[in-house]
Amino acid sequence: MTIWTPTLQDNTPRYLALADALARDLATGRLRPGDRLPTHRELADLLGVTIGTISRGYAEAERRGLTVGEIGRGTFVRKQAGDDPWPRSPERASTVDFTLSLPVALPMERDLLAATLRELADEPDVNELLLYRPESADARQRQRAAAWLQRLGLAATPENLLVTAGSQHALNVVLSAVLGSGQVLLTEALTYPSMKSQARQYGVKLRAVAVDEGGLVPESLAQACLQEPRPKALYLIPSMHNPTTVTLSPQRREAVAALVTQHDLLLIEDDIFSFMMPDPPEPLAVRIPERAIYLSSVAKCLAPGLRTGFMMVPPPLRTRLLAAIHNTVWMAAPLMVEVATRWLADGTADRIIAAKREETQARQRLAAQILAPWTFAADPNGTHLWLTLPEPWSSDEFTARARECGVMVVGGGAFAVNRRDTPHAVRVSLGLPDRATLKCGLATIAEILSGTAGPNY
Structure with a gap:
């Protein structure tokens, strides 16, 4: 049995604080998958709480997928293979x-990349791609990216656009800058696996919203918004959803946007697949730009190795999100961003x-x-x-x-x-x-x- 003494945060119900502590210690490596946790009585005595509190805390941890109880053996940190x-x-x-x-890899990409790199090598200011970019990318690169997003009807500008090292990095930035430990993030009942692991890392609580053959169910979203504690944001993959492949209809997009506004939520719209569609639907962020963080990337339509993503943000959040970029990787690699945005601008993409x-x-x-x-x-x-x-x-x-x-x-x-x-x-x-x-x-x-x-x- 693992000797584990959790640190419970104040101002949180004890059973929730216990589940939060378990999530933190699993994320930092203090607990490992397969570890056997203390018995209910042992942990209750150690923390000075009731056995019922421990039971509720362990039940909450199991609900989050962190633990599993085995009759006659005890409670274990769940192996995370799934x-x-x-x-x-x-x-x-x-x-x-x-x-x-x-995305499928094509032979043509090798020649296109080689040609772009040769072109860059011949430019007199190529060494600038080796310097820091305090604004996440230079103005020219952000202008190219903004023009690319404008194809979808988005009011993207160099001023409201940030460049990240892919959408995976963008999610990390958003969770660390906008949501805090214990806050509730709504998402489809089936969601991107990395969102689950990153939410655990930051202590963010995911609350599932039901899905059907048409995608996220607006009625379920409305119900989830009324549950306590009240959610702060909604994470959504509206086009060619991962994993269900569903694309939300215009009617559901309108209903979701209305609910986001009604319940004062922040929308995190992960739209990385839409540029593979010949006629992509209008993003939800077009309807509610003031309360939407829109994420896009070249990983699913061009090449994942370019590690270039784009984040259109409401102006009040820009400073916080830019600081979070600096606090993680400082900036996306300028060389990769230059290749990606040139391709967007010159028709190569x-x-x-x-x-x-x-x-x-x-x-x-x-x-x-x-x-x-x-x-x-x-x-x-x-x-x-x-x-x-x-x-x-x-x-x-x-x-x-x-x-x-x-x-x-x-x-x-x-x-x-x-x-x-x-x-x-x-x-x-x-x-x-x-x-x-x-x-x-x-x-x-x-x-x-x-x-x-x-x-x-």
Whole structure:
């Protein structure tokens, strides 16, 4: 049993403070997955509280997915395999990796990158790309990015736009600058796994909002806004949602924007997939720019290695968010930002996206053909699909079986805000393997579902 003495913050109910302390100590490494926690009585005596308080605290920690109770054995820090946003490396070279949500890589990108780097090398002021950028990026780079976002109808300007080292970094910046420990962040019941882990790191409490085949349910959002403690913000992936692939309709976008305004929420709109769509829908931030932080990135439409993201922010929050950028990585790498924003401005990005979209559509058609007997959701321009598992499969059992057969997928538990709501589904990302490997991996998934697959050693 782990000797653990939690530090409980004041001004918070003791049972919630206990769950918060467990989350903090897990994030900092003081507790590790698999650790056995003190018994209810031992911890009650140690902290000078009632056994009932400890029971409620442990129950809250289990609700957040931090612990698991085993009858006759005690309470343990839950092994985080299902919630780990970073997939493990394949165990065998022959393993087909469907875990990473990446755009397809194209041969043309090598030549385009080489040409851009040669162009930069010949410029007399290229050394300026090695200097600090106190405004997260220079004005010219921010102007290019603003013009790119204006295509969606956003009122983006160099003044209300910040550049980050990708959308992952942007989420870290927003959580650290705008939300504090113990505050409530609403999100879809199935959400981006990294949002879950970052919320734990900062002590932010996620509250799930129900989703259906149309995405986030406005009626559930309205109910979640009335629960105590009152939420401060809503995190939303409105287009080609990860993992469900759903794009919110204009009617639901209007309803969500109205509820955000009515309940004085801050909207964190994660719109990283929309530029893969030929005709992307209008962002919610167009309707409510004064209370929306809009996030975009080149990772899903160009190349993740460019590590360049864009954050359109309300003016009152700009100083705080810029400080948070400085406090994390100081700035996105100027060389990467220069490559990315040149491509946005000179038409290179449009060429790459068009080619990636064509290849992505071909991969989705291949997947639809191979997986036709089973139920799944997909967007023709999306890099993943959401496969509903037939009886008797659970997502954990299917993920383990797939790995035995040489295929890696992401189980539904990685996306579930509440563990009890884990769906019997897996996400299959189509962008990483080459076309031949993709076909073999999808065939293996079909064989597992039909009961004819054997281990692929």
